[in-house]
Amino acid sequence: MMTSISELKAEGIEGPLHDRILRKWKHDVRQYETWYLAVDRFADAIQILGQRTNQSYIESIFNDSECYVISDYSCPVLDKYQKVLENDIYIDVGLKSIIQPIPDTTTIPKNWFRFVSKSHLIELGETPPYYPGALRYGSSHATHIYVNPDIPETTTLINLFTGPSRPVPAPSGTPSTLHDMKLKTRSDLLDKTFMVQASIKDFHFQNTWYQATCPICKDPIFRRGYDWYCIAHGLTEKPNYTYKLTVTITDTTDTIPPVVSETSCRKLLKSSLDKYISDNPHTNRNRLPAIITDQKEQTKTMFIQMLRASAPNNIRFIIIDIDDPTTTPTPEPPVPTTPALSRMTRMRKDNTSTEEDRTPQSIARALTFNPPGNNPVYQYLR
Numbered sequence: 001m002m003t004s005i006s007e008l009k010a011e012g013i014e015g016p017l018h019d020r021i022l023r024k025w026k027h028d029v030r031q032y033e034t035w036y037l038a039v040d041r042f043a044d045a046i047q048i049l050g051q052r053t054n055q056s057y058i059e060s061i062f063n064d065s066e067c068y069v070i071s072d073y074s075c076p077v078l079d080k081y082q083k084v085l086e087n088d089i090y091i092d093v094g095l096k097s098i099i100q101p102i103p104d105t106t107t108i109p110k111n112w113f114r115f116v117s118k119s120h121l122i123e124l125g126e127t128p129p130y131y132p133g134a135l136r137y138g139s140s141h142a143t144h145i146y147v148n149p150d151i152p153e154t155t156t157l158i159n160l161f162t163g164p165s166r167p168v169p170a171p172s173g174t175p176s177t178l179h180d181m182k183l184k185t186r187s188d189l190l191d192k193t194f195m196v197q198a199s200i201k202d203f204h205f206q207n208t209w210y211q212a213t214c215p216i217c218k219d220p221i222f223r224r225g226y227d228w229y230c231i232a233h234g235l236t237e238k239p240n241y242t243y244k245l246t247v248t249i250t251d252t253t254d255t256i257p258p259v260v261s262e263t264s265c266r267k268l269l270k271s272s273l274d275k276y277i278s279d280n281p282h283t284n285r286n287r288l289p290a291i292i293t294d295q296k297e298q299t300k301t302m303f304i305q306m307l308r309a310s311a312p313n314n315i316r317f318i319i320i321d322i323d324d325p326t327t328t329p330t331p332e333p334p335v336p337t338t339p340a341l342s343r344m345t346r347m348r349k350d351n352t353s354t355e356e357d358r359t360p361q362s363i364a365r366a367l368t369f370n371p372p373g374n375n376p377v378y379q380y381l382r
Contacts, residue, residue: 005044008075010089016071017091020108021048021062024232027081034059035082038091039112047078047090054094061099064217067108071098147218179253181304186315189306193320198251199299203292205245208285210273212239226281241273245288247319249302258304258317267322268292 003015022045023037034055036048048070050058062068075089082090093099176194203209214221214230221230221239228236243265248257260268269276269292277283301323307316 004042005038005040005046005087006042008046008089008091010075010077013072014075016069017073018067018069018102018108019046020067020110021064022110022112024062024064026231026234030081033082035084036062037085037112039109041107041109043109043112045085045112046087047082047085049082049090049092050094051092057095058093061101065110067102067104069098069100069102073097145219147213147220175301177253178249178251178256181317182254182256182315186306186310186312189310189315190308192305194304196251196302196304197299198249198302199297200247200295201250201255202248202296203245203288204247204257205288209243209245209288210285211242211244213242215240223285238274241277243273249319256317258319259307261318261320264302264319264322268295 001015003017005017005019008014008017017040019038019040021036021038023035025035027033027035032055033049033051036050036058037045038048039045048062050062070091070093074092076092077088078090175197178196178198181189181194181196212221212223212228213219214233214236215238216233216236217230218240219230219232221228221236223229228239230236243260243262245260245265246257247260248255266272269289271279276289280289283289302319303321303323304317304319307318310316
């Protein structure tokens with residue numbers, strides 16, 4: 001008979017449990033512990049631990065989002081450093097446990113959320129004596145943050161802020177002005193690309209100018225020395241990088257603060273972000289590199305669109321591409337060189353023989369100089 005999470009007790013060995021693994025995390029200090037969050041068919045959640053000699057074994061079995069039957073496990077009491085759920089106990093599994101994967105089933109939920117009332121939320125909030133009643137968002141090693149989750153709503157939201165992949169300027173090629181763009185209505189700007197000649201007045205970002213995320217779970221990751229670490233997956237060899245940069249641009253008519261697209265940021269950096277960081281491991285996320293800041297006040301051709309999420313009374317823009325002004329380099333003058341010696345080869349007049357008469361022709365070279373004030377004369381005598 002299957003056991004449910006609500007029936008578990010802190011004593012003895014419990015019966016078989018059907019569950020789905022939803023989360024995996026490790027503590028910064030207790031690296032010998034690997035924790036999992038599991039949910040059963042009644043949407044009850046519990047923590048599962050594999051530690052010390054059992055750690056690598058459990059990590060080789062459990063996979064996120066997959067379902068299992070777990071038998072022969074114990075339910076110890078959680079301490080205050082381990083507890084991330086309301087449960088007072090957790091499931092301790094190891095080499096002696098029986099863990100069998102089962103086919104995916106809709107009977108066991110694929111997500112787990114904790115909903116509370118407003119009054120209960122106040123009870124959960126931290127209330128230090130120096131600031132009573134304070135509430136804040138909190139996170140722990142078990143917290144899972146979704147970055148661009150694969151759901152229809154995400155695609156819809158992204159499409160609101162992005163335009164065509166490559167801007168198409170007006171057929172005439174005549175640049176617009178920022179002032180003219182600001183005078184247009186939302187309907188005049190919708191789905192149109194405007195080419196302007198403008199310069200970057202200032203750069204803006206919060207805390208860091210780019211973000212690094214885990215390539216597996218897409219969670220933000222942090223840096224230790226030159227290495228990137230994910231809370232759930234440990235050392236990350238090749239993270240995903242995204243820009244977090246906006247600018248203020250200006251021309252002779254006006255100033256606007258547009259968002260900068262990924263393509264435009266790549267043009268400013270003159271390289272892909274991952275290649276730049278790979279080539280410059282000392283890159284500081286809190287300070288823009290000189291290759292970007294040196295481009296302030298430089299006039300560039302910019303292709304600008306209105307963000308689709310703009311309201312009629314709050315129109316915002318995005319730079320979807322940037323082109324530097326093209327310049328034709330001045331060719332360097334040719335450097336005079338002394339003619340090289342050559343040998344003349346004379347072929348026999350008759351073609352009946354395959355041999356060649358390769359008698360070299362003697363060459364004499366005499367160098368004389370004119371009196372001062374005149375150019376030197378090179379005389380080649382044959």
